[in-house]
Amino acid sequence: MANKSEDFKNQAQQIIDWITGYFERLEDLPVKSQVQPGEIYDQLPKEAPETGESIEQIMEDMNKIILPGITHWQSPKFFAYFPANSSLPSLFAEMLTAAMGVQGMKWETSPAAAELEEKVMNWLKSEIRLPDYFHGVIQDSASTATLVSLLTAREKYSDYSINEYGFYNQPTFRIYCSAETHSSIERAVKIAGFGKENLVKVPVDSENKLDTIELEGAIHKDLQSGYKPLAVIATIGTTGTTAIDPLMAIADIKNRYDLWLHVDAAYAGTALLLDDYQWMIYGIEQVDTFVFNPHKWLFTNFDCSAYYVKDKEALTNTFQIVPEYLKTQTDDQVNNYSDWTIPLGRRFRALKLWFVLRYYGMNQIREKLRYHLQLASEFKQWVEAAADFELLAPVTLNVISFRYHPTGVNDEKKLNALNEQLLHSVNKTGKMYFTHTKVDGKYTLRMVIGQTDVEKRHVEEAWEVINKERGKL
Numbered sequence: 001m002a003n004k005s006e007d008f009k010n011q012a013q014q015i016i017d018w019i020t021g022y023f024e025r026l027e028d029l030p031v032k033s034q035v036q037p038g039e040i041y042d043q044l045p046k047e048a049p050e051t052g053e054s055i056e057q058i059m060e061d062m063n064k065i066i067l068p069g070i071t072h073w074q075s076p077k078f079f080a081y082f083p084a085n086s087s088l089p090s091l092f093a094e095m096l097t098a099a100m101g102v103q104g105m106k107w108e109t110s111p112a113a114a115e116l117e118e119k120v121m122n123w124l125k126s127e128i129r130l131p132d133y134f135h136g137v138i139q140d141s142a143s144t145a146t147l148v149s150l151l152t153a154r155e156k157y158s159d160y161s162i163n164e165y166g167f168y169n170q171p172t173f174r175i176y177c178s179a180e181t182h183s184s185i186e187r188a189v190k191i192a193g194f195g196k197e198n199l200v201k202v203p204v205d206s207e208n209k210l211d212t213i214e215l216e217g218a219i220h221k222d223l224q225s226g227y228k229p230l231a232v233i234a235t236i237g238t239t240g241t242t243a244i245d246p247l248m249a250i251a252d253i254k255n256r257y258d259l260w261l262h263v264d265a266a267y268a269g270t271a272l273l274l275d276d277y278q279w280m281i282y283g284i285e286q287v288d289t290f291v292f293n294p295h296k297w298l299f300t301n302f303d304c305s306a307y308y309v310k311d312k313e314a315l316t317n318t319f320q321i322v323p324e325y326l327k328t329q330t331d332d333q334v335n336n337y338s339d340w341t342i343p344l345g346r347r348f349r350a351l352k353l354w355f356v357l358r359y360y361g362m363n364q365i366r367e368k369l370r371y372h373l374q375l376a377s378e379f380k381q382w383v384e385a386a387a388d389f390e391l392l393a394p395v396t397l398n399v400i401s402f403r404y405h406p407t408g409v410n411d412e413k414k415l416n417a418l419n420e421q422l423l424h425s426v427n428k429t430g431k432m433y434f435t436h437t438k439v440d441g442k443y444t445l446r447m448v449i450g451q452t453d454v455e456k457r458h459v460e461e462a463w464e465v466i467n468k469e470r471g472k473l
Contacts, residue, residue, distance in 0.1 A: 011055045018059060019091075026075050027458075030430025033071045040069040071433065076454040079462060080435040082239075082267045085452045087299035089359035093352035094301050102348040107334035110348065117350035118335055120357065124306055127362060128272035128292075131285055134308040135315075137340040138349045142266035143184035145291035145307040146233070148315070148341055150175065150192045153231045153260035153288070155318040156311070163318065167193060171228035176200045176218060178210035178245060180238040182264065198227075207394055208243035208439070210234065216253055231260035234287075236280050237268025240437035240444070241393035241401045244268070244280050251286035263290045266305075268397055270297040271373075273366055277397075297372075298365070299452050300356050304349045315340055368452075372398045375459050376449045382463055388470070392439045400447040401439060404470055416443035418473055425469040432462045 043065045073084050104113035121136025139145040154162055158170060173194050177185050179201045189199040200218050205211045219229050232254060234245040247263065254261040263281070269292020271277040284290070290308045294300040309315045320339040338344050360368075376398035383389045383402045393401040403419045420443050423436055437444050449459060 014055055014059060018062075026072060027077065029067075029072055029075065031072050031075045031077045031433040032080075032427045032430065033069050034428070034430060035069045040065060074452070075433075076451050076458045077432045077462065078451050079447050079449060080433045082296050082448055083450045083452075084295060084302045085297060085299045085450070086301045087356060087359075087452050089355040090299060090301045090352045093355035097348045097351050100348070104346040104348050105338035105344050106336040111334075113346075113348045113350065114335055114337060116354055117337060120350050120353050121306060121308075123357060124294075124353075125308065128269065129278060129281075130290065130308055134290065134310055135312040136306060136308045137335075137337055138353070139291070139305040139307045139341055140303040140347075140349075141184075141305050142182075142264060142291050142293055143187065144342060145289075145305050146184055146262060146264060147188040147191055148307065148319075149260075149262040149289040149291075149309075150188050150194070150231060152309070152311075152315050152318045153262075154192060154194075156314045157228075157230055157260065160317055162193075172198060172226070173230040174198050174200055174219075174222045174227045175231045175233070176202055176215060176229070176259075177233040178202050178204050178235060178238070180204050180208050180210075180240055180243060181233060181235050182239045182266070185233055185264070194230075204243070208238060208241050210245040210250065212246060212249040212253060215250070219253070219257055229257055229259055231262060233262045233264055236263055236265035236292075237271075237397065240446075241439060242268055242397045242399045243393070244396055247281060247287075248283035251283035254286055261287050261289075263287050265290065265292040267293065267296045269306075270294070271369065271397055273362070274369060294353055294356070297369070297450050298353075298356065299360070299368070300353050303347075304353055372450045372454065375454065375456060376400060376447075378456070379447060379449060379459055379463065386467075392442055392444045398449045400449075401437065401444045402447070403442060403444055404473075412442065419443040419445060421473060422466070422470055425472065426465055429465060429469065431465050434462075 072078060074086050102110045102113050104110050104117070107114040117138055118136075121138065125132070125134055125136055139148065154173070157173075162170060175185075175189055175194060175198060177199065181201070186196060186199055190196050200222070202218055203211050203214045215232065222229055232250060234247050234250045236244055236247070238245075251261060253259070263284075265272070265280070268280065269290075272281060272292075288310050291305060293305045295302040295304040316339045319341065337346055357365075376395060380391065380395045380400050383391055383400060388404060388406045389402055390405045391400070391402050395401075403415065404422050405415060406418070409415060409418070419436070423434070423445060427433055434448070435446055437446055447462070
């Protein structure tokens with residue numbers, strides 16, 4: 001055992017040294033991987049090794065082969081998609097979690113995993129001001145949380161008969177969301193057995209928010225056609241432009257037609273920690289389920305998705321299966337979180353969230369969020385002041401949707417081509433990484449300013465790179 005401990009110390013030190021060096025040079029690495037398709041694969045042996053290799057040999061190939069193929073999501077120059085933020089306390093907790101190898105499927109398999117999860121979910125519930133009657137559980141992602149929500153709605157509204165008999169003799173259920181809702185909604189609808197054709201994508205208004213007049217019209221039309229309206233998904237922070245659907249008005253419609261209401265706040269939900277953004281969930285009392293991702297903007301490693309449900313029994317009745325080998329004496333006294341989600345096996349995700357909340361404290365977390373919002377506001381002002389750039393959507397949070405629009409060029413196809421060319425030119429420099437969407441058919445550049453350690457100098461450098469590459473078009 002002593003030799004094993006010594007080996008671990010020596011080898012672990014090499015890994016710690018590598019991680020330390022990685023953080024030190026992270027800003028100098030190309031943010032977006034510059035390799036070509038197949039380049040990594042072709043450098044790897046055709047067969048797995050027959051004999052063991054040293055950590056030194058493995059790390060040599062880590063540096064030579066793997067690292068060039070990494071897009072550095074933790075770089076402060078990463079402005080793409082939505083961030084998948086990490087932090088030192090989260091990393092520390094992940095190391096401990098990996099060392100313990102906990103299976104947190106039931107309370108009995110690790111009581112601390114279950115009870116810490118319950119506690120930190122209650123902390124978050126209080127901090128983002130959800131009603132006290134919500135019950136929280138950590139899912140792996142918002143995609144899974146949405147699927148769990150729709151499966152629960154399906155079972156509750158069918159008196160749990162679909163789990164027993166399938167869709168035989170059931171009405172055709174309809175689910176509603178905005179045209180700007182994340183693609184995971186469509187995936188969940190398909191997996192849950194409703195069928196893609198029964199997802200009704202409701203048009204949005206001029207600010208890319210779900211149009212509630214259109215929503216009610218779609219429900220009326222479906223009722224007249226003999227369909228059964230089942231659920232509506234409201235998005236707090238759409239993927240393209242972080243538009244905020246009007247939750248209060250949607251909740252009123254939900255009540256009138258007895259619908260299930262799920263709120264997807266995957267990215268924007270973290271902003272609820274700030275008083276100025278509580279308006280986003282006015283009407284939350286009428287919501288059945290709510291999800292946001294600490295692994296996006298709350299400095300917690302992927303995967304960690306905070307899912308809240310009003311009717312805990314409906315959730316557990318949908319998923320609970322207790323074969324003899326999983327029965328324990330404490331089942332009626334505790335939360336067995338394997339009954340709250342799809343997989344039986346569960347990682348100890350609560351530990352990293354606990355580390356993050358304790359290491360920073362809520363005051364410092366809020367300071368970081370405000371700083372990111374301030375940087376976004378400044379970037380917005382630079383775009384507005386530039387003669388050849390324009391905003392394409394309201395800036396609600398820290399996502400700026402804009403495009404290059406040189407004077408005298410008004411052909412939309414040409415503008416789309418110019419902006420696509422600009423995006424690729426910027427990303428090829430390796431000095432920053434950002435992505436795009438389309439708003440009303442317009443190729444739109446998306447600047448997301450929310451990486452854990454981003455500073456104003458990184459945003460200034462990004463703006464300089466954008467303008468330098470624009471000058472080459």
